[in-house]
Amino acid sequence: MKNQIIYFQDGSPMEWPYPVKYNQEHEVDTEVLVLGGGISGCWAAIAAARKGAKVALVEKGATIRSGSGGSGVDHWAWALDNPCCKVDPVKFTRARINARGGYGNGITNFINSITGYETLLELEQMGGKIRDTGDEFKGAPFRDEETKLMFAYDYENKTVIRVWGATFKPALFGECKRLGIRVYDRISATSLLTEGGKQGGPVIGATGINTRTGEFMIFKSKATVLCMGIPSRNWIFSSELRGLSSFVPPNKVGNGHAMAWRAGAELTMMERSIPSNFDNPYAYPPYGDGNPYNTWYPCSIVDAEGKEIPWVDAKGNILETPEERCRPSAWQKYFIMVPGHHEGYEEYAMPQLIPDLKERILKGEYKLPLYADLARLPEHERRVIWGMMIGSEAKTKVPILKTYSERGFDPERDLLQSYFMLRGSPMMREPAVPQDRAIFNGGGGLVVDWDLKSTLDGLYAAGEQAFATTGHASAATSGRYAGAKAAEHAMKTRHTPVAPDQLEREKLRVYAPVVKGEGLEWKELNAALCRIMQNFCGDPKSEELLRIGLRALEDIEQNEAEALFADNPHKLVRALDVLDILTCDKIIVHSCMARKASSAFLNFKRVDYPEVDPPPWHKWITLRSHNGSIELRDLPIDFWEPMKDNYQAHKINIA
Ligand SMILES: Cc1cc2nc3c(=O)[nH]c(=O)nc-3n(C[C@H](O)[C@H](O)[C@H](O)COP(=O)(O)OP(=O)(O)OC[C@H]3O[C@@H](n4cnc5c(N)ncnc54)[C@H](O)[C@@H]3O)c2cc1C
16 A cells, blocks of 8 residues: 655644554464553563563553653552551551442552562562662651652552652563563554454454554463443543643553453443543643642641641641641541542541632632742751652653743742642542543442453453552552462463454454545544433433434444545544444443443442432442343442451462
């Protein structure tokens, strides 16, 4: 095929710079196949290789920096096995899950709690920086002088470790190379191959498309681990306005969820979405405005006249010093970063700014705008926020720390304006427009068991691809565990021949957009899908709205989607992404229809079923695609219990 012309932003033309190889096949044989080279994917590949398996790792971008944690991470939650922590992992994990109304993943959460530090130590061996070796923070209340580990948020219980996470991804990538893992960068996985090409059959490999050449990749495996993260761009999409304010990398669109669905795997919690300021096209780059959350915790906030906004504990007691913000009050247990103060979980809730701040601003007690005042903090707190944390968190090292510093921002002198009472803040306090939603961390995903195996043989899931799994350390620990389990399975499994008709069907599907000379651009389709989701699957929901939404999605699938066209491999992959967004939208709508009750914990409001969290609906609803219909099933909310016994029965020696 003739190379296509592409255009730079200034309009000047250039020929597509890579050879175009549509329909050409490239076959790879492996024992363990890992799809997605982010945090969980790298760990899965490393663990499988250490178990002696032949491993191939497939990544849509460049593994060295790809994924949500590719550019960094500033805190490693949870590492209850670290030598300074005295918290009981079973009680802690249960408390965390209960604080989410039970809608957490007991399996990946427990693996995280109990192997978080062990995993971090492995990372240190690979070259990741996890402790204050240079004694920069000697004497700080968050530092353990013996181990030089530095803790965040809860200085008393030491459950979360501050880390120099910008060093992590290159270290993981280096370890993959050192172990001889074959890394296939710039390949977008498109489908799972199943025995006999049958939906619901054991998984025996996957297909992919080279994002530069369009070549068709066939991976044959004995075990496959899905690590492609959560869906995004389902309600909000703006390629023009968004820039850096998109929270997750925009190439994470739920390809993994869509291909697992097509293969017949079971998913759950897909009805959960949250109003998201994080993805708002007007949002600031994450952590790029002054605020007191996460990376910026426990920064002081002042009003336009320099009056400090008080901090309070969950009972409303005023906390005078920054250090008090980092220790549970005498009546509390430990902090588990409860998202919002759910009644009954105050003993775990982190301090916050006065909850009636908005009302007090409206009454004139505090004057807008507000500012983060780093200068007010003790020196070690200031330096650890503006320096280590901002220098390590995803997407902040260059856009925030470097850029602001080069432009003259001086944390000892300057205030940084806080927009969290105005439109566009990435902070949760600001009410987002209800239809501006996102799946977000800890969202729905594949149903997994104590082997992190999905409901299909040979298929494992880790990180955000496993249901209700959230955070960097959880991705790392679950990836590491799933990789080892996949290797164990691969060792006792034979290769199964791939069904030729399944490959042919997939080729027809993936190359459909390139055989047309013209048609619909992927961006237009993405925007249209978002509009449907905003209108019919926003907040609140009802049977009628959801039905109309589903009809509209099916209509688009049968008509406009057929007109999608791509004139180079990059656009081809973008077009396939949007088709997967459409598939994820349908899964979301079906899930929303299946839950006939409202739920505070799932951010799920049904006007036709207004009762909130009624006991009969306190359960997981799973769904899978089977022979053209949708099959629903219930799982008890705590189906993984007893947590400790199950872990002991299934645990695997990884190192
Ligand atoms: C801005 C930001 C800040 C964060 N800060 C923290 C923090 O401080 N602490 C914390 O615990 N967590 C944090 N998180 C969350 C954490 O980064 C994620 O939970 C974690 O990276 C998830 O790991 P994962 O392996 O599931 O997904 P990722 O690490 O995102 O990896 C998914 C990978 O799959 C690839 N992929 C997608 N589709 C395909 C395909 N079709 N074929 C091949 N490859 C594909 C992607 O390119 C990506 O590399 C943050 C996230 C963001 C976005």
